[in-house]
Amino acid sequence: MKSAIPYLATIGLEVHVQLKTRSKMFCTCPVEFGAEPNTHTCPVCLGLPGALPVMNHEALRMTVLTGLMLGCDIAPIGKFDRKNYFYPDMPKNYQISQYDMPLCTNGNVPLHDLAYPKDAQKNIATPEKEVHLVRIHLEEDVAKSFHFETTTGIDFNRAGTPLMEIVTQPEINSPEEAFAFLTSLKQILIYGGVSDADMEKGQLRCDCNVSVRPENQTELGAKIEIKNMNSISGVRRALGFEIQRQIDALERGEKLQQETRGWDEVAGETFLMRTKEFAHDYRYFPDPDLVPVKTEVLLGDVRGRVPELPKAKRARFVEQYQVSAYDAGVLASDLDLARYFEI
Ligand SMILES: [Zn+2]
Incomplete structure (x- = not known):
């Protein structure tokens, strides 16, 4: 249904990126995609009592x-916290993450024209847009559940894989901009050699917060989160569906509520999962097993590793x-192609 009142969409993304380290975040188990289930585990990443990270x-x-x-601004000191919650894929009942002292704050991702979907490149609303970031923090990934017909299996190979969470400001305004953001971010991560960022392998995963409001209203609409998107084109489709669903609801005079939804790729629809929990439910506190880290000692080495960016x-x-x-845009979009061009 096309609406007479123009609506604005406000989108923020939370992107999880698996780092390309050889071993896990807090133990020496290898990080390897596609290995036999539960072959890369130890007392630490299995969360056995008394094991120390x-x-x-x-x-x-x-x-x-x-x-x-x-x-980004790099924090002088990084600290790890325990995020407490119960889930079968996390037997410690807490995830080691960063709460109030993330390693990086601010920063931005520049969107390039060629990072937009091909059919949208002729009609870019804000050329040369930069999407600002809130923070980047480091945490451990949890295990992965596999649901079979009558049982569920858990593979702990993924548990403890280093995971970066990149949070944007809510300043993305269309599904096409979200697509361009993820494509541009992925290129930079690959340039830096920090991740292969392959969404099919779960190396880059994305939660989208989206709200709509009539153009003449300043107050933001109810924030609705779409969880665990695992393809860039899926993010575009899900946001397109969700924005129209919210506009249709508002047009019918319904009031939207803050909630978490999932994305059904086959049906092409989002569906209600739960009403939103708040951060204080996690009862964060500093992890007593890990000392705070001074980033100054890392910076000298890391500065020399910053590559020429796209x-x-x-x-x-x-x-x-x-x-x-x-x-130049086509060549620089693929690091291997750019290298080959310069041979
Ligand atoms: Zn381990």
Whole structure:
């Protein structure tokens, strides 16, 4: 249904990125996708009582590197907290995460024209838009549940994989911008060698917060979260569906409530999962097993690892090789292609 009153969509993303370290965040088990279930485990990542975590310094460096690539402020001290909740894929009953002292704050992701979906590249609402970030923090991934016909199995190989959470400001205004943000972010993560960011392998996962409001209203509408999106095109489709669903509800005079929804890829619809829980439900407190980290000791090393980023590479290709801006964009969108071009 097309509406007579124009509506504005406000979207914020929470992106989870598995880091490409050799071992897990707090133990020496290897990080490897597709291994036989429960073959990469130990007392630490199984959450057995008395097992003590040991910090993976490379995961800290990769998070700081991501912060530098995205122009973030790097916190002088990083601290880990316990996020308490119960779920079968997390036998400790808490996840080690960062609460009030994330490693990185602020920063931004520049959106390039070619990062938009092909059919939307001719009609970009805000060219050269930069999406600002709230924070980047480091945490451990949980195990993965597999639901069979009558049983559920849990694979602990994923438990304890270093996971970065990147949170944007709510300043994305369309499904196409969300698509461009994820595509641009993925390129930068690959450039930095911090993640392969392969959504099919669960290396990049995304929760979307979306609300709509009539254009003449300043107050934001009810924030609705869509959980666990695992493809960039899926994010675009889910947001497109959800924005229209909310507009239709408002047009019918319904009041929208804050809630969490899932995305059914086959049906092409979002569905209600639960009403939203609040942060204080998690009863965060500092993890007594882990000392705070001074980032100063990491920074010297990490600064030297900041690569030439896609935006700078595009500009250099135009300048140095006199290729068109479009060709430079295509070349720089794929790091292997860009390297091959320069051989
Ligand atoms: Zn382990």
